[in-house]
Amino acid sequence: xxxxxxxxxxxxxxxxxxxxxxxxxxxxxxxxxxxxxxxxxxxxxxxxxxxxxxxxxxxxxxxxxxxxxxxxxxxxxxxxxxxxxxx
Numbered sequence: 001x002x003x004x005x006x007x008x009x010x011x012x013x014x015x016x017x018x019x020x021x022x023x024x025x026x027x028x029x030x031x032x033x034x035x036x037x038x039x040x041x042x043x044x045x046x047x048x049x050x051x052x053x054x055x056x057x058x059x060x061x062x063x064x065x066x067x068x069x070x071x072x073x074x075x076x077x078x079x080x081x082x083x084x085x086x087x
Contacts, residue, residue, distance in 0.1 A: 034074055
């Protein structure tokens with residue numbers, strides 16, 4: 001998070017400009033994803049989950065003037081195939 005400073009981290013600025021990305025998962029598997037900012041109840045749920053992993057999360061986030069983005073990486077729609085039951 002770039003030291004939790006006021007400026008947005010470059011990785012998030014890059015994903016805002018081009019949300020399609022390739023990620024490498026543990027074990028070396030690669031996935032094509034699209035990034036988006038979580039909002040509302042989804043953001044709250046994900047923030048709470050992250051808080052369970054880092055009890056200092058809210059203290060770090062308080063260093064920033066704006067709300068810290070929670071970023072969701074989803075499989076690219078064109079790679080998922082048709083929805084079940086669609087013809």
